[in-house]
Amino acid sequence: xxxxxxxxxxxxxxxxxxxxxxxxxxxxxxxxxxxxxxxxxxxxxxxxxxxxxxxxxxxxxxxxxxxxxxxxxxxxxxxxxxxxxxxxxxxxxxxxxxxxxxxxxxxxxxxxxxxxxxxxxxxxxxxxxxxxxxx
Amino acid sequence: xxxxxxxxxxxxxxxxxxxxxxxxxxxxxxxxxxxxxxxxxxxxxxxxxxxxxxxxxxxxxxxxxxxxxxxxxxxxxxxxxxxxxxxxxxxxxxxxxxxxxxxxxxxxxxxxxxxxxxxxxxxxxxxxxx
Numbered sequence: 001x002x003x004x005x006x007x008x009x010x011x012x013x014x015x016x017x018x019x020x021x022x023x024x025x026x027x028x029x030x031x032x033x034x035x036x037x038x039x040x041x042x043x044x045x046x047x048x049x050x051x052x053x054x055x056x057x058x059x060x061x062x063x064x065x066x067x068x069x070x071x072x073x074x075x076x077x078x079x080x081x082x083x084x085x086x087x088x089x090x091x092x093x094x095x096x097x098x099x100x101x102x103x104x105x106x107x108x109x110x111x112x113x114x115x116x117x118x119x120x121x122x123x124x125x126x127x128x129x130x131x132x133x134x135x
Numbered sequence: 136x137x138x139x140x141x142x143x144x145x146x147x148x149x150x151x152x153x154x155x156x157x158x159x160x161x162x163x164x165x166x167x168x169x170x171x172x173x174x175x176x177x178x179x180x181x182x183x184x185x186x187x188x189x190x191x192x193x194x195x196x197x198x199x200x201x202x203x204x205x206x207x208x209x210x211x212x213x214x215x216x217x218x219x220x221x222x223x224x225x226x227x228x229x230x231x232x233x234x235x236x237x238x239x240x241x242x243x244x245x246x247x248x249x250x251x252x253x254x255x256x257x258x259x260x261x262x263x264x265x
Contacts, residue, residue, distance in 0.1 A: 005255055023176055135143075
């Protein structure tokens with residue numbers, strides 16, 4: 001597809017409290033269906049979206065966190081996590097979901113597409129993107 | 136340049152819709168194109184014709200409608216976000232058994248694919264919100 005673009009989704013907010021994270025995920029799934037090159041970045045409170053062991057029973061909301069683990073199946077190739085945001089919240093990569101990826105045509109596999117990057121790398125990744133969504 | 140605009144916040148509570156309107160209007164006046172304006176999250180609330188601000192305040196919904204009439208703008212409200220927030224056109228009312236509609240003229244309800252298509256077709260997507 002000649003008009004394939006690099007899509008970058010910036011996820012900046014906690015998974016609950018506002019609807020941004022959930023409705024962002026809906027856009028990601030549609031973008032992947034359009035066969036675009038989709039990457040996600042998790043910044044600020046957005047890093048909480050990937051934390052394992054979420055339990056929403058006390059707030060009466062749907063726990064949509066299992067969806068993140070399946071994003072590799074939707075052709076999402078990169079999920080970047082801002083290192084400073086993680087550290088500021090006392091989190092490490094061990095607290096985050098593991099998202100495997102496989103190219104069905106070439107059978108190339110990646111064990112985990114979640115990658116911790118520093119702010120310089122993130123700035124470069126955003127710069128390289130054709131379309132930047134901010135949620 | 137060909138722009139696509141995304142509005143993520145409702146009218147009055149937040150300046151996003153005003154800023155998006157002023158940006159779009161200025162771009163069109165300068166001869167740029169606007170492929171589509173897509174309303175998402177609470178931004179869908181910009182698409183109700185029942186909005187009635189005080190007379191000495193701007194009418195944000197009407198501002199969009201008038202701009203759309205002048206420049207034949209495509210104003211699209213996300214269907215999933217609209218269903219959650221009660222923005223209804225005739226098709227949606229029929230499908231979901233609702234007894235009224237409130238979509239403003241020149242607005243239409245459609246899917247998220249319209250946002251992705253706009254992002255693919257445009258030179259630059261500009262997102263308005265927090």
